[in-house]
Amino acid sequence: MLGSIYALIALGYTMVYGVLRLINFAHGDVYMVGAFIGLYAWRYLGLPSEEGQAQVVSTAGLLLMMLIAMVGAAALGVLIERVAYRPLRRAPRLTALITAIGVSMLLEYGGQLVFGTTKQDYPWLAGTVPSSIGSAAGGSSGISIDRVDVIILVIAVLLVVVLQIIVHGTRPGKAMRAVAFDREAASLMGINTDTIIALTFIVGSAFAGAAGVLVGVRNHYVEPLMGLTAGIKAFVAAVVGGIGSIPGAALGGLIMGLSEEAVRAFYPELADAVVFGVLILILVLRPCGLIGSQTAEKV
Amino acid sequence: MKGNRRHLPTVAWLALMAPVALALWAAGSGLESLLVPYYFRIILLSGIAVIAAVSLNIVNGFTGQFSIGHAGFMLVGAYASAGITMFARPFTESVLRSAHVPDVMLMPLQFAAAIAVAALAASIVGLLVGLPSLRLRGDYLAIATLGFGEGIRAIFVTVDAVGGASGLHNIPPLTSFVWVFLGVVGVIITARNLAASTHGRALFAIREDELAAQAVGIDTFRYKVLAFLISAAWAGVAGALLAHLDLGIDPRSYSFMKSVEIVVMVVLGGLGSVTGSVIAAVGLTWLPEILRPVAEYRMVFYSALLVLLMLLRPRGLFGRKELGLADLLGKKKTVPNANRKEGG
Secondary structure, eight states, X not given: OHHHHHHHHHXXXXXXXXXXXXXXXXXHHHHHHXXXXXXXXXXXXXXXXXXXXXXXEOHHXXXXXXXXXXXXXXXXXXXXXXXXIGGGTTSOHHHHHHHHHHHHHHHHHHHHHXXXXXXXXXXXXXXXXXXXXXXXXXXXXXXXXOHHHHHHHHHHHHHHHHHHHHHHHSHHHHHHHHHHHOHHHHHHTTOOHXXXXXXXXXXHHHHHHHHHHHHHHHHSEEOTTHHHHHHHHHHHHHHHHOTTOHHHHHHHHHHXXXXXXXXXXXXXXXXXXXXXXXXXXXXXXXXXXXSOTTOOOOO | OOSGGGOOOHHHHHHHHHHHHHHHHHHHHHHHHHSOHHHHHHHHHHHHHHHHHHHHHIIIIISOOOOOXXXXXXXXXXXXXXXIIIIXXXXXXXXXXXXXXXXXXXXXXXXXXXXXXXXXXXXXXXXXXXHHHTTSOHHHHHHHHHHHHHHHHHHHHHOGGGTGGGOEEOOOOOOOHHHHHHHHHHHHHHHHHHHHSHHHHHHHHHHHOHHHHHHTTOOHHHHHHHHHHHXXXXXXXXXXHHHHHHTEEOGGGGSHHHHHHHHHHHHHHOTTOHHHHHHHHHHHHHHHHHTGGGGGGHHHHHHHHHHHHHHHOTXXXXXXXXXXXXXXXXXXXXXXXXXXXXXX
16 A cells, blocks of 8 residues: 555655645655664564564564654654754745755765665565565455555554544644644744644654655665655645645545556556646646645735 | 846847857867866756756746746757757758758757757746646645656656657767857846846746735736746756757656756755856756765765755855846856866
8 A cells, every 4th residue: 555655654744844834855765764763673673573584574573663663763853853944944935945855865865875775675574475575566466455555554544543633632733733823823822833843743754754664564675765756756645635734645645656556557657647647637626735725825 | 136237238248248159169169178078078067057047046036936847847858959959850951951051050050959949849848837837826836846847757758759768869969068158148148137127027026925916917927927938948958958968868867856956056046146046056066076085975965065055044145136247247257267267
């Protein structure tokens, strides 16, 4: 389920955009770093593996990997916000955007230095190891649903529900929505906007980290540049759903993922063109995205 | 930007530029034989970067619309020009010969035609993209242009007639110093004169406040499309020059990252500042080359420098200012010269 991965990343874009009106280009790379943190955690911490199989991680191990990756990614997200974005709070929006691009490049090239430029193997999830490695991606004819995909979908749905509860059911969530609605008014009401923005980065980046681990387990490899296209597509998904809207991001992610996979099955080389075609079509027909109409921007 | 004292009339400009152009025409050919090809290539690349950055500045800086699909227009221009110099070559050659054009002039004329076609094709595509997407605002426009840029690349990659994913090869080496120089001068004159004209003022008004601009009777949509057209046309020129310098088109190198690179130049130089764009474009083209000694760390340095520069100068190097008249005249002449100094 590519869609649920996109949805998880798109959530981070949409949340950050909601509070800061900033396209956080580095978000896709936070997702990449999250995947690597998960990999190293699994490698060096001896997380629960299926006995006798070195390259297989159990479901409990996967959850632990995700947890560590989420914490690591959240820390990275906060660090980026603190160092690169906070000083630019009052600068023109384009400046912050270019800074975001700079941070993104820094993470990509830095990632290539730290992690090496080649693809690295990711562990298999227990019970999903194909009998002959190589026909991993469900090569059998007809419709097949991989166990990994089911697990990814379940985890993604759970995370989105958790997020929805956080945002709509807790005090920080309420504060988050207030900041997104009007930052100055929110700070006049006694909300510490800096804290709330940092919190937004924590939650968004944690989700990206989780998505990184999930995609690693699904594709069985990670690489330092994996955040580039995934980031763009997830961002497109956020826009399609209506940027700033959490259910919109989830929906947009699913739509982008499904349409990409469906086209890829028949015309592999056209997949990217279709993704962006969908984007332009939706933007022309519904300029604020599918669920974005309630957030009228201009006063 | 404000006050006309910084703007020379076009006639004066042309009179001023003619001897400079002639001198550089001569110098350019001498330069090519003098310099190590590597440096010469970077000089040409910075010239092309200037064309791309200044033209993007017309949309992003003058009009305040945010486009991140500039590489898509460059790609259109690249393919269109290659179509003329490669596929239509027998035809154009026979036409030119029947018009008794001397052989020496055959290639330059064809290349001029190719560049014109590139500009035309890119501006037509710009119109097609601009008409629907310029009704969007702010970030949604940005995403639509991003989608266009990536989409057009994906389309070119699937068309086997133009080489598919491996791109086009064996494009004749026609880009010379003179062509790049003419392009640079052309785009700067376009931008400067636009800025001083009624149209330019309308664009600035849109940038400052679109609603207010509309309220005082500016047809904002028409002006936005106009800015988009001009910008796309020059991007097409840049694409044509790049294709005939690289002697091929690799669709991968016209990706989103290329567009971003150009946006970075514009923002770093200062939105709306032509001189800023020029300096940032030249600087950012040279920076990775200067950083070559630090080998694998060079892109890390590059991006770290970018972040630092934005943090220290949030409004770009020049803000919205241009360099003053005296510096400006000096600079117009020294942009290629500065390269030469660094290059030699």
